[in-house]
Amino acid sequence: MSDNASVSVVVVDDHPAILAGVEAWYAASRRPITVVAAGGSVREAWTDPGSTADVVVLDLQLGESGTAFGDLRRLVDAGRQVVVYTMRDDEKTALSCLDLGAATFLAKSEGREHLVEATLAAADERPYMAPAMAGALGTNVRPDRPQLSTREENVLIEWFQSESKELVAQRLGISVRTVNTYLDRVRIKYANVGRPARTKASLVARAIQDGLVDVDDL
Incomplete structure (x- = not known):
């Protein structure tokens, strides 16, 4: 995608204040980002105009439905670029989402700058790792590290x-x-x-x- 090309986004979150805030952040982006659908159900990503959006921003905790790993897998299997945007910030959850194929995992505590950059990276199919999560992942060198040449x-x-x-x-x-x-x-x-x-x-x-x-x- 061109560096100046506009990006369309579906935001799936069941908190109205989050939806309003995210839309305002995108509206102020240096590169055009348009929220084409938003709501508290992942159905927003499967129906027009959300079904053709460049990026899906997905909260992991939606109402009483539990953690939305199944929804994430279905979106990824359908070829969607998904930014997981959640209150959870633990390493296990982050790696589970990335292993399922999420383009990016982002804690809500990261704020506007990182959500905008993560969304643009997902639209361009570039990896993006916000500093707080990268720090959590890199706290210790793993003992089961493979031997790479x-x-x-x-x-x-x-x-x-x-x-x-x-x-x-x-x-x-x-x-x-x-x-x-x-x-x-x-x-x-x-x-x-x-x-x-x-x-x-x-x-x-x-x-x-x-x-x-x-x-x-x-």
């Missing part, structure tokens, strides 16, 4: 900083096929230690956990 680490970090695998290939002087091979090896190594990372966002989270990258590198 130097080249695998280089390709991984370059990919985090690039818009496409083609750019990674150009910068490192290798083919796109080779880039994919290295990334596949990294995913396999994470899966082999019981920490699967099937999306770019979840790989970012794993790398932060393991001290391979920090927010300033992204």
Whole structure:
């Protein structure tokens, strides 16, 4: 998506004050962000005009329905870009959402700046990790960290900083096929230690956990 292209958003949250505040934040964004549907049910994301929105902002706790992991999975399986926006800020919940395919996990305590940036990143299919969550993920280096080669680490970090695998290939002087091979090896190594990372966002989270990258590198 172009850097100046407008972004359409569905906001799913059952607190009217949150809905009003988020819409006001988007209205003040440097890049046009339009809330095309909003409400307390995930149905907003499946009916016009919400069904074609670029990004779905999803609260994990909706009324009495419990944690909306099932809704998140269904949206991701349908190809939607989902920003999870929640009061919860624990590592387990964040990683569960990223492993399910959320584009970004954001605690509501992060505020306007990070919600706007996370939404734009999701629309552009870029990973985004807000500082507070990145700090929580990176508090300790995990003992079950996979053993990555130097080249695998280089390709991984370059990919985090690039818009496409083609750019990674150009910068490192290798083919796109080779880039994919290295990334596949990294995913396999994470899966082999019981920490699967099937999306770019979840790989970012794993790398932060393991001290391979920090927010300033992204």
